[in-house]
Amino acid sequence: xxxxxxxxxxxxxxxxxxxxxxxxxxxxxxxxxxxxxxxxxxxxxxxxxxxxxxxxxxxxxxxxxxxxxxxxxxxxxxxxxxxxxxxxxxxxxxxxxxxxxxxxxxxxxxxxxxxxxxxxxxxxxxxxxxxxxxxxxxxxxxxxxxxxxxxxxxxxxxxxxxxxxxxxxxxxxxxxxxxxxxxxxxxxxxxxxxxxxxxxxxxxxxxxxxxxxxxxxxxxxxxxxxxxxxxxxxxxxxxxxxxxxxxxxxxxxxxxxxxxxxxxxxxxxxxxxxxxxxxxxxxxxxxxxxxxxxxxxxxxxxxxxxxxxxxxxxxxxxxxxxxxxxxxxxxxxxxxxxxxxxxxxxxxxxxxxxxxxxxxxxxxxxxxxxxxxxxxxxxx
Ligand code: COA
Numbered sequence: 001x002x003x004x005x006x007x008x009x010x011x012x013x014x015x016x017x018x019x020x021x022x023x024x025x026x027x028x029x030x031x032x033x034x035x036x037x038x039x040x041x042x043x044x045x046x047x048x049x050x051x052x053x054x055x056x057x058x059x060x061x062x063x064x065x066x067x068x069x070x071x072x073x074x075x076x077x078x079x080x081x082x083x084x085x086x087x088x089x090x091x092x093x094x095x096x097x098x099x100x101x102x103x104x105x106x107x108x109x110x111x112x113x114x115x116x117x118x119x120x121x122x123x124x125x126x127x128x129x130x131x132x133x134x135x136x137x138x139x140x141x142x143x144x145x146x147x148x149x150x151x152x153x154x155x156x157x158x159x160x161x162x163x164x165x166x167x168x169x170x171x172x173x174x175x176x177x178x179x180x181x182x183x184x185x186x187x188x189x190x191x192x193x194x195x196x197x198x199x200x201x202x203x204x205x206x207x208x209x210x211x212x213x214x215x216x217x218x219x220x221x222x223x224x225x226x227x228x229x230x231x232x233x234x235x236x237x238x239x240x241x242x243x244x245x246x247x248x249x250x251x252x253x254x255x256x257x258x259x260x261x262x263x264x265x266x267x268x269x270x271x272x273x274x275x276x277x278x279x280x281x282x283x284x285x286x287x288x289x290x291x292x293x294x295x296x297x298x299x300x301x302x303x304x305x306x307x308x309x310x311x312x313x314x315x316x317x318x319x320x321x322x323x324x325x326x327x328x329x330x331x332x333x334x335x336x337x338x339x340x341x342x343x344x345x346x347x348x349x350x351x352x353x354x355x356x357x358x359x360x361x362x363x364x365x366x367x368x369x370x371x372x373x374x375x376x377x378x379x380x
Pocket of ligand 1: 230267317
């Protein structure tokens with residue numbers, strides 16, 4: 001293999017087919033199984049999107065009711081898992097808690113390796129339903145608050161917000177537009193083709209390992225600041241800037257020092273991320289509905305940074321989904337270190353859809369490397 005054929009970071013490499021989602025940078029569009037993601041965010045529930053990603057079609061009537069009943073009954077955690085979570089350090093990263101909790105759940109599976117796609121689907125359902133409960137428990141224990149049991153009568157987003165914030169006055173679980181904004185973010189984060197964490201899950205699945213291992217690996221990949229971790233860094237930056245009057249200079253300084261501005265740029269989209277307009281609208285709506293949280297300040301910083309990046313980069317770098325999602329989660333009341341676990345709760349649907357697809361089309365993923373170390377030499 002010649003030097004010129006090396007594609008660092010697999011840049012531009014098409015590694016396989018997928019029927020799950022189509023990212024089209026030319027038209028700024030993202031389709032889940034053919035449906036534009038914006039339409040899904042405006043018209044269906046996150047649980048319906050999960051079924052669409054796993055099965056290829058949106059559920060209808062009775063099928064959906066049966067699914068709701070089955071899924072919502074599975075949200076609870078057993079005492080052993082609660083003990084494992086509570087035994088972890090209060091100051092470890094919440095992604096470490098999630099990674100460990102998923103791995104722990106895997107030790108309970110009597111099948112050491114994947115049996116068939118029904119087995120993967122069953123694990124996918126378990127994770128879709130239990131991850132929010134795990135995240136909520138972790139948020140509350142760090143705040144010194146007790147575990148709130150899931151409520152099978154509530155929808156996905158309402159139940160999660162309730163498990164985190166309870167139902168006291170001002171809780172987002174009691175405000176329909178807050179519930180709606182959170183649910184939209186879950187739909188927008190659900191799936192994005194061969195991104196790094198999904199690809200990690202596919203690599204692990206390609207060795208005929210098991211779904212728990214694939215998801216554990218994917219969580220590790222998503223934790224990185226260049227991938228899912230970016231939504232946390234976005235909000236840390238907003239907090240550091242704090243005053244809209246400083247936003248332009250702060251951004252220009254980063255560019256001058258050749259530092260990355262988190263929440264901007266994308267490996268695939270070079271003319272804007274198709275998910276941003278929906279999430280930006282949800283963020284700005286949340287901000288206007290919560291003036292008591294000094295939210296307008298974040299909107300101003302958002303707009304100034306976006307304009308500064310666009311105007312001052314030769315390739316007009318634009319925001320990615322993490323840029324509006326970060327401040328939206330902040331307004332909803334989440335601690336910053338939990339933003340990436342929220343992303344996991346959504347992306348579990350895409351990961352497991354890809355695990356099914358990879359399992360059904362088995363080929364071990366094993367690229368080559370161009371060796372550039374020392375020539376052959378000998379110990380003596
Ligand atoms: N801030 C400042 N400069 C950026 C930038 C950002 N967020 N994103 C890209 N650039 C610069 C690159 O450094 C590069 O500059 P160079 O030509 O001087 O080396 C140029 O723009 C082109 O970069 P590009 O090829 O488009 O980026 P990539 O495909 O290698 O990387 C990301 C894509 C997402 C990893 C990158 O944009 C990034 O690190 N963004 C910040 C982290 C983030 O928000 N991640 C979430 C992704 S959904």
